[in-house]
Amino acid sequence: MSDTTSINPNGILAGKRILVAGVTMDSSIGFATAKVAQEQGAEVLISNFGRALGITRRIAKRLPVTPPVIELDVTDADHLAALPDAVREHVDGLDGVVHSIAYGNPATLLGGKFMGGPWEDVAQAVQVSAYSLMSLAQAARPLMSPGGSVVGLTFDATVAWPAYDWMGVAKAGLESCSRYLARDLGPEGIRVNLVSAGPLRTLAAKAIPGFSDLEDMWATRAPLGWDNADYAPTAKAVCALLSDFFPATSGEIIHVDGGFHAMGA
Incomplete structure (x- = not known):
């Protein structure tokens, strides 16, 4: 059941209309962001597509307020073209x-x-993980x-990790794309900004062979420490950038990694 008592009408996102694209599981940055955004007063919509859409509709009920769920495949031109009308069925703008979208086989x-990574798979990773930032921004424009x-x-x-x-190459494309969009x-x-999070135990991360090697680095080198099961710090940073508290910041990458990125060894 949704609990509106946790919504803050005076939060930093009060009155904001926010679309969180790419929410699948409740163990994800997208879900955590939707939750914090609602707690800070936002009216939230979430999206997914295909077979995952049913999962998204079920986990949406675990948010403080059950949000509308929109079908959106960011690689589908028809879905992108239909996004404005789909959103306007629920809110009058964004x-x-x-x-919160990425994929690499x-x-x-x-x-x-x-x-030896095959070009067909590389092309898909770049389209889904990097090019789609422009596609989504253009559709929402x-x-x-x-x-x-x-x-x-x-x-x-x-x-190189x-x-x-x-996926590192795709993320480099995403980071460059964000600057040109800005x-x-x-x-x-x-x-247009990005949040660079430390390694988190998301569904996507669990699919990466050898991901534990990355996690081990953070255990010893992040000066603030790092909890790979705590999505809240990353979600809060995303919501801060969505708010009016960064009115003159664009083309930036905010690190939420326990300070790891600033350490030489």
Whole structure:
């Protein structure tokens, strides 16, 4: 059952209309973001597609307020074209969009398989994980007037990580895409930023062979410590960027990783 008593009418997102794209399980950054956004007063919509859509509809009921669930495949031109009308069935516009979407075939692209990754799978990973940030922002653009905030999720693409392989390349594309979007959408008052989280035990992460090697690094090198099962710090950062507390920040990557990124050894 939904519990509206946990909603804060004076929260930092009070009155905001937010679409969180790519929510599957309740053990995900997208779900945690939707929860914090609602707790901070936002009216939230979530999306997924295909076979996962039924799962999303079920886990939506675990949020403080059960949100509308929209079918959206960010690689489907028809879905993208239909997004404004689908959103307007529930709200009259959007103040924020969260891109919580990524995919790379773990059997061919991850876990030490960088050399020889087939182009067809690489192309899919880049389209779903990077190009879709532009696709989603462009689809939501008519809904975001006189401006708003687009926030995506990355995993630091400035270095090569064990096991991450072609997803690291896709994330590098995502990070570059966010900067160009910040340039092109800024004149319309739309901010575009990313949150770079430390390793979290999401469904996607569990599918990466050798992901535990990344987790082990954080255990010893993050000065603030790191809990790979706690999605709240990342979700709170996303919601802060969706709020009016970062009115002049765009093209930025905010690290939520316990301070790991700043340590040399």
